[in-house]
Amino acid sequence: MSSIYGKLFSVSTWGESHGEAVGAVIDGCPAGLPLSEEDIQQAMDRRRPGQNTLVTPRKEADKVHILSGVFEGKTTGTPICLAVWNENQHSKDYTEMMNWYRPGHADLTYDLKYGFRDYRGGGRASARETLARVAAGAVASKILKLACGTEILSWVESVGTVTSNVDASKVTLEAVEASPVRCPDPEASEKMAKAVAEAKFAKDSIGAVLALDIRKPPVAVGEPVFDKAQAVLGGALLSISAVKGFEIGEGFHAAELHGSENNDVIRFEDGKYRTLTNHAGGILGGITNGETIHCRIAFKPTATIAQEQETAGRDHQNGTLAARGRHDPCVALRAPVIVESMAAIALVNLFLEQRARKLF
C-alpha cells in the first residue's frame, strides 16, 4: 500500500515489470460512460516505448484489455479491470540487479522496506507501472471531456538547460506529438533532441521539465483545507517516478513577486467571473475558478545509466555497476500522457466530490 488512489474514482494498480501483467481496477466510475478498448489504447500508444531513437528500443505492444465493468459499449458503474500482458521480458539483462543497488533507484529502499524485492526489470518500481495510470487516466479524461468539455494537455518545456518558448494557450496535441521530444517549439525541439542524443551516446541520461495545461476545468472543485485542488494535483503528480518538483501558476517565481504583481484582477464579464491575468494558475483558496489550470513538473534524469557508477550491494559489498538493458535517456519524453493521466484521475475525484454535496 498504497497502490490505491482516490476516494470516489478509485484506481487500484498492480503488476511488476516482469510478472504476468500490469493493470488497474477502477472502482466508482459513473455508469453510462461510452467506453471501448480503443478509447484507452490511444493513450497507451502515446506512452509506448520504441517510437524513435530517443526512447528505449524495447518493443512492447501494450495492448489493453477490459476485463469487467463495461457492457454493450458503456460502463455499468461496477469495477473496471484493465490489464496489459507483459510480453517482452529479457530476464537475462537484469541479473546484476539482484546483487547490486543502482544509484538513484528504488533497489536499496525496497530491500530496506520489504526485506527483499522482485529485482527483474525493476519489479514494481519499473516504469511499466505507469501503464496502469495511463489506462485509468484515459477513462478519467473521457469523463471530464464529456461532462465539462475539459481538455488536458502536457508537453516538454525544457530538457537539461535547453528551454522552449511557446504561447501555452495555443499548444495543440498535434504539435506536441509531431516533435520527437514532445516539445511544440520546433527550434527548441531540435536542440532538445540533440541534447538527449548526446546524453545517450555518453551512456548518460538527462532531466526535463513538463508543462501541464488543464483547459475548461470543472469550476468550484477542490476541497478546503487539506484537499485543495493544487494539493491534490501536486500529490498525484509527485507520485510519478522521477518527479522532483511541482509548481502551480507562477510557482517558485511567485516567491519573487509583490502582491500587487501576483494578484489577478477579477472582472465580471459576459455572465461570469474571469481574471484578467492568471498568475494563480486557475486555483484560488484551493478551489478552481474556471481559468486554465497551469502547472510545471520537474523530472530528474533517468537513474539507470550504462556508464560505470560506484555503489553498494545487498551483501554489504561496495563496488561499481554499469547497468545493462535498454533504458530511456530521458524518461520525461514519454511522460506527458502520464502527467495528463494523473491530473485527470486527481481532478475527476474532486469533480465527483463537488457534485455529491451540491444540495441546498
Added chain:
Amino acid sequence: MSSIYGKLFSVSTWGESHGEAVGAVIDGCPAGLPLSEEDIQQAMDRRRPGQNTLVTPRKEADKVHILSGVFEGKTTGTPICLAVWNENQHSKDYTEMMNWYRPGHADLTYDLKYGFRDYRGGGRASARETLARVAAGAVASKILKLACGTEILSWVESVGTVTSNVDASKVTLEAVEASPVRCPDPEASEKMAKAVAEAKFAKDSIGAVLALDIRKPPVAVGEPVFDKAQAVLGGALLSISAVKGFEIGEGFHAAELHGSENNDVIRFEDGKYRTLTNHAGGILGGITNGETIHCRIAFKPTATIAQEQETAGRDHQNGTLAARGRHDPCVALRAPVIVESMAAIALVNLFLEQRARKLF
C-alpha cells in the same frame, strides 16, 4: 470536506477566523505519549502574530486547550481535541469583504463553491486555520522525536529576490528564531527585513521560499506507488494557503542535470547504507533511505494588500478595493512552524503505516 488529513494519525480541523474557536481533533495518536498543553504551546507561540513590526500587529494569545485524550500526563489512545478560543475579532474591519472579492483570495471561489461564505476575517480561509495544523503538528513532531530521534526544521531561504547562503545541515532552531524574518543567514536576514519593510510601506506584500530539513527521519517509510514519501509530503505542504511550489532534493534543478551528476553513490559503511551525496533529498523510489529529507516550498506574496486594486463583487459589480485590516506583508515569515507541522503530520502517518505491516 476535506478538513481531515491522514489515515492512521488523522487530524480533523475546524474553525473560522471570527467564530467561537479553531481547533483540531487527532484520532489515532498512539497511547502513552507524554503530552502537556505546554508542549503544544511552544509551537503555537512560534506561529503567533505580533512578534515584531514585520508581521501583523494583531495580538492573539492563541492559548491551546486539550479537551480530551490525555490523562495523567499521557495520551490515552483516544481522540485528542485541541481548541483555541478566538478573542481578538475586529468585525468592523471586514465589512467590505461581504460585498467585494479580494484579488488573489478565496472570496470568489468560496462563493462559487458554497453559494455564500462567512466573510468575517476570511472565515475558514483565514490564516487562523493554520493554528489547528500547528497544534496537531506539535503532537506528531513529539512522536517522531521520541520514537526515531527525528528533528524537523524549516527556515526562510529567500524573500522576493533576496537569497541567503547557509550550510543547511548546520542550521539550528535558535539561529532561525533569532532572525526577525526567520532566516539563519544574518546578512541576508537584514536585507530581507528591509525588503519586507519596504513592501509594507508601499501597502504591498512580498513572497518567499522556505527550506525544510527533516533530520534522522524514520527509515523505509513511504508507500509505493501513490503514497510515495515525496508525494505525501508535497501534497501536505501544498495544502498550506499561499504555497505555490514544492521541491524535493535537487527539485527543478534536477531537470537540468545528467544522471551521472544527479545519482547519489551508495556506500555501505559502519553497518548501514549511506549515500555520499544527497541530490535525492532522502527519498528513493518513494521510500526514505535515512538521509536528511530536504525540501523547498514557495510562498506567494500575501494576497490581501492595502493598496487599491481592481476587482469585482458578489452582485456582479466591477470596481476597486483597498483592503483594510492588519495583514502580514510576508506570510512566509510565520510559516516555518506551519511547514514543520504539516511535514510531521504527513511523516507520522507514513511511519505508523510502515510499522503496521512489518510482520514476516
Added chain:
Amino acid sequence: MSSIYGKLFSVSTWGESHGEAVGAVIDGCPAGLPLSEEDIQQAMDRRRPGQNTLVTPRKEADKVHILSGVFEGKTTGTPICLAVWNENQHSKDYTEMMNWYRPGHADLTYDLKYGFRDYRGGGRASARETLARVAAGAVASKILKLACGTEILSWVESVGTVTSNVDASKVTLEAVEASPVRCPDPEASEKMAKAVAEAKFAKDSIGAVLALDIRKPPVAVGEPVFDKAQAVLGGALLSISAVKGFEIGEGFHAAELHGSENNDVIRFEDGKYRTLTNHAGGILGGITNGETIHCRIAFKPTATIAQEQETAGRDHQNGTLAARGRHDPCVALRAPVIVESMAAIALVNLFLEQRARKLF
C-alpha cells in the same frame, strides 16, 4: 482510531466521560442547510438521563454548542464543531474502577490495548460518547428530511422477555415518547416498565430489542458490493455500545423461510416500482428500493450493576466488585435516538455518494 465515521459526511467524535467536554466535528456537511443549536438540542434532550425513575438519576444539562461551520443560520460547507461541556462528574464514585475490571465492560480490554486508561466514569467507553453521535445525527437527519422527506424512527420492541405488538408503519414519535420505556404499545409498555423496575430493585439490569423504521428513504442508495446499504447500516449500528445483534427485514426469521415465502412481488404502479410485501426490509442487492427500511437491534443488559460480581483487577488480583455510581438498568430505553442518529449518519453518506456519480 477510529473515532471517525463516514467518507463524505465524516463525523469525528471525541471526549471522555469526565474530561472537559465531548463533541463531534462534521466534515462534509452540504452548504446552505438551515441549522440552529435548537435543532440539535431537541435530539439531545431525548437522549438525556434523569427523565424518570427508570433511567439513571444523573442530571446532565447536555447543552450543545455550535463552535464553527454555521453562519447566519445556515451551514457554510466548512467543518461543524459541536461540543457539550461535562458538568456533573462525581469523581469519587469511580475510584474502584482504577483497580478493578467490571465484568462485561471495556475496562480490561482498554488496558490490554492501550496499556492504561482514563478510568473515571468509563472514560471514552462511557455512554456519554453517544452524545456526539446524537449531535451529528441530528444534522444528518435534517439533511435527509429536507432533501428526501425521510423520517427515521426507533422504538423499544421488547425488554427482557416482554414483547410488544404494534403496526410498525403506524408508530409515531409522540407515541414512543409518551411511554417511559419508549414502547408505543401501551400494554407492553407497562409490563416493560415493571421488568425494568424489578431489575433495578435487584441491583441488576436487563436487555432489550429496538425496532428501526426509515420511511421514505433515498432511493437507489447503497454501494455494491462491500458498502451494501444493510452492511453500512449494520456496521454503524453495531458500533453502538451494548449492541449485540442486527437484522434487516425478516432477519434471522428469513433463514427459516422458503424463497417463495420470502421474495416480495414487484409491481409497477402509479409510475413507480413497489413491492407488495416488504420481507426484504427496503433493500435488494444492497441498494434501497424505496420501501421502508426496517431493522431490529439487540441491546445487551447494562454491564455495570450494583450487585457483587466476581472479577479480576489490573494488578492480577482476583476478587469481587459491586459497582457504585448511577447506571441505567436498561441502556436501551435511551437508545432510540442514538439508533436513529447512527442510521441517519450512515444513510446520508450513502445518499451523498449516490449523488456524486449520477452523471450520464
Added chain:
Amino acid sequence: MSSIYGKLFSVSTWGESHGEAVGAVIDGCPAGLPLSEEDIQQAMDRRRPGQNTLVTPRKEADKVHILSGVFEGKTTGTPICLAVWNENQHSKDYTEMMNWYRPGHADLTYDLKYGFRDYRGGGRASARETLARVAAGAVASKILKLACGTEILSWVESVGTVTSNVDASKVTLEAVEASPVRCPDPEASEKMAKAVAEAKFAKDSIGAVLALDIRKPPVAVGEPVFDKAQAVLGGALLSISAVKGFEIGEGFHAAELHGSENNDVIRFEDGKYRTLTNHAGGILGGITNGETIHCRIAFKPTATIAQEQETAGRDHQNGTLAARGRHDPCVALRAPVIVESMAAIALVNLFLEQRARKLF
C-alpha cells in the same frame, strides 16, 4: 463503489458473472508471507459449485491465478492481483433477465441505481462475485494463522427450521466438510439435506443460519468507537449477498437476559486474563479479549427460484416469471468459506491497525 474493502489490507474486487474474469487486488499485504496458488485454491475448491446434488450442478473449475505481488514463493509487499477466468457461461439461459426483474434479486435496484445493467447471469450481483472474496480471504487467513495461530471456522447451524446441536469449541473443518450441507451434527445434517432436497424438488429454495468461530484471535484488536471489532465484523459479513442478520456472542438472546446472567466473570489465571464464560463472544468494548469470537449469520433463501412468481419488468410491464438456469436451492451451503474469508479480511485489517500504534 465500493468494491474496495479495508484500510490497511485493502481488497479491491472486480468482475461479472459472464464477463472475462472475476478477481481481486490485495493492496497492503505484508511482505515475506509464503504464498502459492495452491494455498488459495484450497479455499476456492470449498466454495465451488457442483460438489453434490444439493448445490447447483454448474461445473466451474474456478482456478485461481496470481498475476502479481508474489516472487520466489513469497509476497513482495506490492499489490497481489488474483484472477479466475469465467468459462462456463450459458448466455442463452439468462435472456429473460434482460426484461424482467426477479423478485428478491438486485435486478430492479441495479437498474434504478445505474440506469441499466449487465443482465447476463446476474452480472456483478452474481454469487460469482464471492470468488474474489474467498481468494483474498485465503491470504488474510494465512497471515492470521502464521502471525497469531488464529483459526477461523464456519458451519451450517440450521436450515429452515431444522436446527443442530454441537459443542462449538469441538467442531473441526473435517467434520464440516464431511457433511453435504456442511453441518457437523450428523443427525441434523441428514434432516437438513432432506429439507434442501424437498425445496429443490418444489422448485423453491430455503434459508439457513451459519455459525462462525474465530479461535485464538489476535488480542486487543478493534478500534473504538466506530470500528469496534463487532461492528467491523458485522459490516463485513452483512456485505455478503443474502445475509439478513448478524449476532455476536449471545446476540438477540442477550436482550432477554439480566446483566448478572450475561456478564462474564474475569479471572487472572496462568499469566493472563480469561473469562469463565463467553456470553460476550470474545469482544468487550469493541476490543478482542482473546476468547473465541463467536458469531451467527442469517442467510435468506435463494431469491432465484424455478417456480412461477409475479413480478414487473423494465418496460413497466407486470406479469409472471419462472427463472431458468441452475441455482443453489440453499446458498448458505457453500457460504461457510465465504463467511470465513470476510471475517479474515476484516480481522487482518484490525490486526494491522493495532500493530501500527503500539509504540510507547
